[in-house]
Amino acid sequence: MASMSVKHAIAAAKKLRSLQERFNPGGSDIYPALMGDEAITALIPSGNPLSVHILMFTRALREQGTDEQYEKFGRRADNNEIIGTFAQTELGHGTYLRGLEARADYDRGTEEFVLNTPKLSSYKWWPGGLGQTCNYCIFVAQLYIDNEAKGMAMFVVQIRDEETHMPLPGVHVGEIGKKMGLNGVNNGFLGLKDYRVPRLNMLMRHQQVLPDGRFVKSPVSQVSYFPMVFVRCMVARQNSNYLAQAATIATRYSVIRRQSPIEEGQPEPKILEHLTQQMKVIPEIVTAVVYRLAAANLQNMYNETAEAVYRKDFSRLPELHALACILKVATSYDSTYGIERLRQACGGHGYLTAGNLGNIFAMAAPACTYEGENSVLYLQVGKILMKNWSQVLAGRELMPSMAYISECSKMTSFPQWTGSWECLLKAIQYACVGSIRLAFQSYNARVQSAQSQTAAVNYSGLELTKAAELHGRSYVAGNFYQQIVNSPNKHQRSPQFQKVLENMLELHLIQIFFRHLGDILRFIRITEDEISALQRRLEEVLKELRPDAVAITDAFDFNDKILSSALGCYDGNVYERLFEAALKHPLNRKSVPDFFEAHLKPFMKENADNAKKSKL
Ligand SMILES: CCCCCCCC(=O)SCCNC(=O)CCNC(=O)[C@H](O)C(C)(C)COP(=O)(O)OP(=O)(O)OC[C@H]1O[C@@H](n2cnc3c(N)ncnc32)[C@H](O)[C@@H]1OP(=O)(O)O
Numbered sequence: 001m002a003s004m005s006v007k008h009a010i011a012a013a014k015k016l017r018s019l020q021e022r023f024n025p026g027g028s029d030i031y032p033a034l035m036g037d038e039a040i041t042a043l044i045p046s047g048n049p050l051s052v053h054i055l056m057f058t059r060a061l062r063e064q065g066t067d068e069q070y071e072k073f074g075r076r077a078d079n080n081e082i083i084g085t086f087a088q089t090e091l092g093h094g095t096y097l098r099g100l101e102a103r104a105d106y107d108r109g110t111e112e113f114v115l116n117t118p119k120l121s122s123y124k125w126w127p128g129g130l131g132q133t134c135n136y137c138i139f140v141a142q143l144y145i146d147n148e149a150k151g152m153a154m155f156v157v158q159i160r161d162e163e164t165h166m167p168l169p170g171v172h173v174g175e176i177g178k179k180m181g182l183n184g185v186n187n188g189f190l191g192l193k194d195y196r197v198p199r200l201n202m203l204m205r206h207q208q209v210l211p212d213g214r215f216v217k218s219p220v221s222q223v224s225y226f227p228m229v230f231v232r233c234m235v236a237r238q239n240s241n242y243l244a245q246a247a248t249i250a251t252r253y254s255v256i257r258r259q260s261p262i263e264e265g266q267p268e269p270k271i272l273e274h275l276t277q278q279m280k281v282i283p284e285i286v287t288a289v290v291y292r293l294a295a296a297n298l299q300n301m302y303n304e305t306a307e308a309v310y311r312k313d314f315s316r317l318p319e320l321h322a323l324a325c326i327l328k329v330a331t332s333y334d335s336t337y338g339i340e341r342l343r344q345a346c347g348g349h350g351y352l353t354a355g356n357l358g359n360i361f362a363m364a365a366p367a368c369t370y371e372g373e374n375s376v377l378y379l380q381v382g383k384i385l386m387k388n389w390s391q392v393l394a395g396r397e398l399m400p401s402m403a404y405i406s407e408c409s410k411m412t413s414f415p416q417w418t419g420s421w422e423c424l425l426k427a428i429q430y431a432c433v434g435s436i437r438l439a440f441q442s443y444n445a446r447v448q449s450a451q452s453q454t455a456a457v458n459y460s461g462l463e464l465t466k467a468a469e470l471h472g473r474s475y476v477a478g479n480f481y482q483q484i485v486n487s488p489n490k491h492q493r494s495p496q497f498q499k500v501l502e503n504m505l506e507l508h509l510i511q512i513f514f515r516h517l518g519d520i521l522r523f524i525r526i527t528e529d530e531i532s533a534l535q536r537r538l539e540e541v542l543k544e545l546r547p548d549a550v551a552i553t554d555a556f557d558f559n560d561k562i563l564s565s566a567l568g569c570y571d572g573n574v575y576e577r578l579f580e581a582a583l584k585h586p587l588n589r590k591s592v593p594d595f596f597e598a599h600l601k602p603f604m605k606e607n608a609d610n611a612k613k614s615k616l
């Protein structure tokens, strides 16, 4: 499977290169690389072994290396003359980066770094493509000078001979084994023993080791985390895509499949006529749209920040970090939950490999773990919200994406309930700020009672992650509201199209309201009648969106090859394709399976003989 994936990935990368040259000659703009990776990944159901090369190796060389280092390594990597990966995670550590054990000791005598993975737990473990595909990697290690720890640094390390692909002396590299999906990616392990690289193989845009061993610290240590921010932004778009694919499959199947009359004596309706089926499918269509828009917004912010960082302006890094964490977590959680709900909406056929929903789930699910495990990233945002709440208490201004926190903090109570979109959005924001305040009280009480900050974060973890989740909901819903209601190009939309968008906004806001009703009721008084009115509106807007469901998913414009699903094919010939896929199964090549003579017949005969004997 790995070699098939590499073959496909190379073919797709070549195709992409020609498209880039045609549409973006000589451009190193990130979009083609991004879309390239998405396009390649979408075409290879078992995952793209070049993903981390495209998304992290080339990017780290460009953003963390000096211009000279880019000329030496980056250009060849961008041109796919060398294939690399990003080797940070170890067998023993993934989340706690300051606990990474791989080390780089500077030898001023030879102006080299000596790289070691001192223990088994120090082995790099997981990097995509490391097992068999890559001949280079960015090796993340703790930097030591005269045995004094200086923090994390990145090193360009060649691991395989460029001609023979043989692992170089001092390199122990291989595949980590089968996974629940993405088995075409050859995630690998890497051990280094006294492996020497020249001083100039340490990426030195932001921090340097001079020939005499003097260390020049980075002005902002967090900039070494920047490659991860990029992938978190990419995950937000990639996983909204996976959800959109699954929503397309389930929607198309739901208007082909007929089952269970709604009225006695009536013909069996399309299953999408059942209200509960609409509640399973249509909100996921809308969630995919909502996250696609939020991810595009975040990508723009990433581009702006990346350019600023290049100019050594690090001011927007904290806000981008917070939003990248929030969106990576919310999109990966909601997409995996949504894809599974859509699989269940397709009955038994949803469980067939021919439906491809299981594979889409297996492709989407690891995003809850890689690039920062979700609960850890929510804790990151919880900590950032605590810092920002202290700013609010001190009357200082907050970063733009948190401005609503200041506004809500000035409200002594929630205004009269109207149930309008603005009211629903404000309710989510108000509940978020209430949760931040409660978390801060708990956190602060712990710090006041002499707990360390890290211990106070841990023991306030449930309230911190709740506040972070609601901050994510507020950001995503606020972004969707702005795009639908206040977008500068709203007047270019036809009234019909605007109406469909407004129906999607209505559904998203009401769905989020019901999902967090408990959190909202802690801070806002809402009567039973007001809640029942929202229940009616929910049922109403599902009915309104039902006729547009197929058109919206068709607008995602996935080719049948990308969906790779007998249930979601554009022509709707589901049963013919299911049957065609079944006949292709190897077990159907013979009428009598080989195991009959070898196992089944003797087994049944032995039972028959025993039965006869017991009667005698
Ligand atoms: C297509 C599919 C491809 C799949 C590719 C998958 C690739 C991978 O998985 S690569 C490996 C990914 N690994 C990770 O993401 C590791 C996650 N862990 C971490 O990021 C860190 O250990 C973390 C954030 C949990 C803790 O960081 P640490 O420095 O130990 O302590 P912490 O105090 O929390 O952070 C220090 C400061 O840095 C800031 N910070 C942390 N991370 C970042 C960041 N990424 N950007 C900017 N600032 C950051 C914090 O906000 C904090 O700021 P302040 O001092 O103002 O409060």
Ligand SMILES: Cc1cc2nc3c(=O)[nH]c(=O)nc-3n(C[C@H](O)[C@H](O)[C@H](O)COP(=O)(O)OP(=O)(O)OC[C@H]3O[C@@H](n4cnc5c(N)ncnc54)[C@H](O)[C@@H]3O)c2cc1C
Pocket (backbone or CB within 6 Å): 052, 085, 086, 087, 088, 089, 092, 093, 094, 095, 096, 125, 126, 127, 128, 182, 187, 366, 369, 370, 371, 372, 373, 375, 376, 379
């Ligand atoms: C498909 C896939 C591809 C990957 N590709 C790469 C790659 O290319 N390069 C690379 O370097 N890595 C890669 N990774 C590794 C990935 O980044 C790590 O798995 C991830 O960072 C989590 O680290 P861990 O697995 O060591 O889990 P741990 O850090 O051991 O965490 C395990 C669990 O402990 C809990 N936990 C941990 N820390 C905390 C905390 N501070 N507070 C509360 N709870 C906590 C969480 O529940 C977490 O799920 C990949 C992983 C996968 C699954």
